[in-house]
Amino acid sequence: MEIVIRPTPADVAVTAADIVADHVRRGPAVLGLATGSTPLATYQELIRRHRDEGLSFKDCVSFNLDEYVGLPKGHPESYREVIRKEFTSHVDIPDAKVEGPDGTAADIAAEATRYEEAIKAAGGVDVQLLGIGTDGHIGFNEPVSSLASRTRIKTLTTQTREDNARFFASIDEVPIHVLTQGLGTISEAGHLLLLATGEGKAEAIAATVEGPVAAINPASVLQFHPHVTVVIDEAAASQL
Numbered sequence: 001m002e003i004v005i006r007p008t009p010a011d012v013a014v015t016a017a018d019i020v021a022d023h024v025r026r027g028p029a030v031l032g033l034a035t036g037s038t039p040l041a042t043y044q045e046l047i048r049r050h051r052d053e054g055l056s057f058k059d060c061v062s063f064n065l066d067e068y069v070g071l072p073k074g075h076p077e078s079y080r081e082v083i084r085k086e087f088t089s090h091v092d093i094p095d096a097k098v099e100g101p102d103g104t105a106a107d108i109a110a111e112a113t114r115y116e117e118a119i120k121a122a123g124g125v126d127v128q129l130l131g132i133g134t135d136g137h138i139g140f141n142e143p144v145s146s147l148a149s150r151t152r153i154k155t156l157t158t159q160t161r162e163d164n165a166r167f168f169a170s171i172d173e174v175p176i177h178v179l180t181q182g183l184g185t186i187s188e189a190g191h192l193l194l195l196a197t198g199e200g201k202a203e204a205i206a207a208t209v210e211g212p213v214a215a216i217n218p219a220s221v222l223q224f225h226p227h228v229t230v231v232i233d234e235a236a237a238s239q240l
């Protein structure tokens with residue numbers, strides 16, 4: 001595991017964009033995309049490089065990590081919409097190549113299987129962007145998720161619903177269920193790129209990097225992976 005500590009969130013975004021751009025240039029890359037506020041500055045930096053430096057995503061395919069279950073298609077907070085709005089609609093990746101689990105599917109278990117197969121058919125994810133929840137979740141794999149888990153439905157903890165309530169009018173509107181790639185699914189990506197900024201993530205980062213590998217801290221599964229880069233600012237590194 002390589003730990004890169006940068007002074008500020010803006011520096012984290014530049015380092016993360018360097019890593020993603022490297023994969024894209026080597027192309028055709030399969031990108032694993034994450035939501036949450038942490039990767040937004042990285043997406044901005046990649047959009048800038050597309051616009052100013054001609055970095056092209058036209059041969060890329062992307063897979064979202066997770067999705068809320070039950071938000072109607074096109075809901076502004078559905079992760080499909082967020083990824084389009086914040087990143088993919090601003091670059092030249094074809095819209096049909098931007099994939100995500102479908103939280104509106106009538107048969108969620110069948111959708112989970114379909115999604116796993118779609119990732120496999122694309123040849124697997126080359127570089128997977130990850131944020132981290134304050135409770136150590138990645139994707140929506142809450143504490144005590146199996147380290148070998150596959151894409152499936154999960155129930156959010158109250159803490160995560162509270163953390164994400166800022167994107168909704170009230171906590172009551174935050175869905176209770178989600179579809180998420182499992183820890184086993186995520187672990188199959190070739191390169192895992194975990195980003196964290198701010199003191200609020202310091203405890204989760206310390207547990208991820210220095211704690212025991214345990215289902216109670218889902219992100220600790222990264223310790224088993226042969227190619228992980230953790231890019232954090234000084235505040236998120238403050239408990240290392």
Ligand code: GLP
Pocket residue numbers: 034035036037038039065066130131132133134137138139140160164
């Ligand atoms: C959500 C997402 C995670 C993300 C987390 C942290 O729960 N499912 O993928 O890592 O939020 O979000 P933020 O970066 O806004 O702190």
